[in-house]
Amino acid sequence: MRFTLHGAHIVDATMDVERGNVVVDGTQIQAVGQSESSEAQHIDASDSIILPGFIEVHTHGGGGFNLHTTDVEEIRSYRHWIPATGVTSFLVTVVGTPNALPDAQLQTAVAAIEQAQQHAPEPGAEPVGIFLEGPYISVKKRGAHPPIWLRIPDEKETEHILEVTRGHLQLLTIAPELPGAHDMIRRLVEAGVTVSIGHTDTDYDQAREAIQLGITHATHCFNAMRQLEHRNPGPLAAIIQAEQVLGELICDGVHVHPAMMDILVRVLGPQRTVVVTDALAGAGIADATFEFAGQQARVICGAARLEDGTLTGSVLTMDQALRNMLDITHVSLSEMSRMLSFNPARSAHVTDRKGLLKAGYDADLVIYDRSLQLQATICRGQISYATDAWRQRLNV
Known part of the structure; x- marks a missing residue:
């Protein structure tokens, strides 16, 4: 699965970016920040906060x-x-x-x-x-x-x-x-x-x-x-x-x-x-x-x-x-x-691939809304949990 979560508030232990993108390609994060992929499905995440799983x-x-x-x-x-x-x-x-x-x-x-x-x-x-x-x-x-x-x-x-x-x-x-x-x-x-x-x-x-x-x-x-x-x-x-x-x-x-x-x-x-x-x-x-x-x-x-x-x-x-x-x-x-x-x-000895929003890391993501209610969880690029609204947004 290849997609871009667009315009989200992206946060991990090393950054807090008010508006940015997370590009997922298969099981890994391809890019974080302002990068986008013209080949990927674009998903509006402007009302969301994205953190590492x-x-x-x-x-x-x-x-x-x-x-x-x-x-x-x-x-x-x-x-x-x-x-x-x-x-x-x-x-x-x-x-x-x-x-x-x-x-x-x-x-x-x-x-x-x-x-x-x-x-x-x-x-x-x-x-x-x-x-x-x-x-x-x-x-x-x-x-x-x-x-x-x-x-x-x-x-x-x-x-x-x-x-x-x-x-x-x-x-x-x-x-x-x-x-x-x-x-x-x-x-x-x-x-x-x-x-x-x-x-x-x-x-x-x-x-x-x-x-x-x-x-x-x-x-x-x-x-x-x-x-x-x-x-x-x-x-x-x-x-x-x-x-x-x-x-x-x-x-x-x-x-x-x-x-x-x-x-x-x-x-x-x-x-x-x-x-x-x-x-x-x-x-x-x-x-x-x-x-x-x-x-x-x-x-x-x-x-x-x-x-x-x-x-x-x-x-x-x-x-x-x-x-x-x-x-x-x-x-x-x-x-x-x-x-x-x-x-x-x-x-747990997995800092080489988990714990951050970083290119090359596992696509383990949690998506919250702005009131800090969990909306979706992505495990190695797979949608493992989503609310009904986010299932429609992710087309799953």
């Missing part, structure tokens, strides 16, 4: 679909649903399983990723890797992860995980205070995996030491970690001071108070903040009851909770995350694009 590096599912699964078709169904929230790429998040490594779920994730690669371009968001959230996390800061899922870092298990994931493991959360954690961090960094500090009861000094080993990401800042105190600064202070570390923020206003959301963005800056949803299968479904890795959960007052009341994940979607952040924090639309697209692309 959102990249979800921490989500467990949505639309009734789980990513921690042994069913490849469930991940495929999620791929087709998630563009309705502006997401064009994501990591398949896998958690723990009782008394064992989640081999079956990791193998399913690999199969789903490789299937998507073989059938590209297919309408739907692209799974660009795997995020293993645990099982190497603190029992004190485990959140909704049952103790029976948790494990101690082990050299043989590290090699096994790397073998099973076949080069698709992009991100892993670890509590660095666990025995054997330092060796695991070193090996994963050597293998090109982004290592994230999270679900941790580590103190400030331990966190600084672990960061020096190569940690460059922090899993949902504030949540499931020792808190920031003036005499006991904990891991968050070490994260803030380490300029190479990107920090996740769940911006539903439930996991983190709006005032603290704004403070975190002020101290990390948009250059280091990664907006995530930590969404569960119930995201996008009103009053949902659903499952999180074998545990029953339900939505209560806009939050996902287990049967015992424990807060677990969220029901936030990325299109709403953009609006929340603009309402609550001091950031610009360009800075928002950095936090929703470019920064997560860094942690």
